[in-house]
Amino acid sequence: MSDIQSFRESVRAFIAEHAPKSLYGARRGRFDGYWGGRKAQPEPDVKRWFEAALERRLIAPTWPQEFGGGGLSRDHVLVWEEELTALALPPPLVGVGLTMIGPTLLDYGTEQQKREHLPRIVRGEVRWAQGYSEPGAGSDLASLSTRAVREGDDFIINGQKIWTTHADKSDFIFALVRTNTQVKKQLGITFILIDMETPGVSTRPIDLISGWSPFCETFFDNVRVSAKNVVGNVDAGWTVAKALLGYERSMIGEAMSSELDGAERTLVARARQALGAAAGPLPDPDLRRNIAELAMDVETFAFAVDRLRQTVQEGHKPGAESSTLKVVGSDLKQRRWELGVRVAGPDGLGWEGPSYDAADLKTTREWLRSRANTIEGGTSEIQLNIIAKQVLGLGGGKP
Ligand SMILES: Cc1cc2nc3c(=O)[nH]c(=O)nc-3n(C[C@H](O)[C@H](O)[C@H](O)COP(=O)(O)OP(=O)(O)OC[C@H]3O[C@@H](n4cnc5c(N)ncnc54)[C@H](O)[C@@H]3O)c2cc1C
Numbered sequence: 001m002s003d004i005q006s007f008r009e010s011v012r013a014f015i016a017e018h019a020p021k022s023l024y025g026a027r028r029g030r031f032d033g034y035w036g037g038r039k040a041q042p043e044p045d046v047k048r049w050f051e052a053a054l055e056r057r058l059i060a061p062t063w064p065q066e067f068g069g070g071g072l073s074r075d076h077v078l079v080w081e082e083e084l085t086a087l088a089l090p091p092p093l094v095g096v097g098l099t100m101i102g103p104t105l106l107d108y109g110t111e112q113q114k115r116e117h118l119p120r121i122v123r124g125e126v127r128w129a130q131g132y133s134e135p136g137a138g139s140d141l142a143s144l145s146t147r148a149v150r151e152g153d154d155f156i157i158n159g160q161k162i163w164t165t166h167a168d169k170s171d172f173i174f175a176l177v178r179t180n181t182q183v184k185k186q187l188g189i190t191f192i193l194i195d196m197e198t199p200g201v202s203t204r205p206i207d208l209i210s211g212w213s214p215f216c217e218t219f220f221d222n223v224r225v226s227a228k229n230v231v232g233n234v235d236a237g238w239t240v241a242k243a244l245l246g247y248e249r250s251m252i253g254e255a256m257s258s259e260l261d262g263a264e265r266t267l268v269a270r271a272r273q274a275l276g277a278a279a280g281p282l283p284d285p286d287l288r289r290n291i292a293e294l295a296m297d298v299e300t301f302a303f304a305v306d307r308l309r310q311t312v313q314e315g316h317k318p319g320a321e322s323s324t325l326k327v328v329g330s331d332l333k334q335r336r337w338e339l340g341v342r343v344a345g346p347d348g349l350g351w352e353g354p355s356y357d358a359a360d361l362k363t364t365r366e367w368l369r370s371r372a373n374t375i376e377g378g379t380s381e382i383q384l385n386i387i388a389k390q391v392l393g394l395g396g397g398k399p
Pocket of ligand 1: 130134138142161163378382385
């Protein structure tokens, strides 16, 4: 038996022994995983699943063991992810600690920053938020104006971030702040880690049309932060910020690929119900073609995601190419839920009440949520500009 096969056997045995039955299939509903953090109050089964995976070093499987990771290869991690997906089991821990700031600290953090933060992410003790966007700096992120002024060994930070996902539930935020106003805007930015409990940090939630409100405004009012919390060099945060965006966009692409897996089966089953066609080809040829096109594009997308994953395993950092996954994945997610609403017919816009089943309600909310896919992590227009300039070398950019 190959090493990978025997690893698969051991993962299956681990899941059979430790995954609570209540979590089987949970990913098909609205449970996206446990986020951890100081304020977390997980259900007993969720906690049990997390603790078992922590013990087995499966929380951050590719990270070095000295920081609490599993030290596994991407091929092994793929097996772990495939086995979770097959049972629609949620990962034991999710969040931007694992997918964004952790990998960035591994690349750019000081030894002290790695030792302080990485094991706490793995143990689920600290939940992270991303403090990039500001009211005057979204697509044009380098225009950000949250100010950090040096005072001895510290920085004093003043300003505002916006669209900070789950800031009110987070313990730490990685933020971009302006430390120099006398140079080209990209050259005066610093990447800094801020404890949300520091005096002067406050958050205010923002409501969304989907009825789900993860967003906050985050305010900094004379917040004192040690210069030891700067990642990379002062005024050189733009490089760190862009590297993190590479991780963010590949993470979004991978997450979308796994969420879209098997979408056509659900759509066909729902269409059969709605059209009263238990077997044979769906009687609506237009719908049939749209579902088939989606299924083929989802499959091709999964290959592209796998290919990027392979190159990352070979030591390549996800760069501008991750923008292609972000653009295509967002488009597929929106097509998938447009079709979901179409197939559900009059039930496709159900919001609440006994006449709608759980699948109808999920469809409406996911359709609304998918509007944000082409905005979060950088809009599709911005990704297309990046691809044109940095991947294809058009308009004076370098491929
Ligand atoms: C679900 C979700 C979660 C998010 N989470 C976070 C978070 O945790 N932390 C955080 O910091 N931010 C977060 N954001 C914010 C996100 O990064 C910004 O919304 C995004 O970068 C766009 O910025 P903006 O909203 O200011 O839009 P704008 O930049 O004002 O853009 C408006 C429109 O103009 C277009 N446009 C702008 N410039 C160009 C150009 N040069 N060429 C072509 N078209 C252009 C855009 O594509 C867009 O359609 C989140 C957003 C969403 C939707």
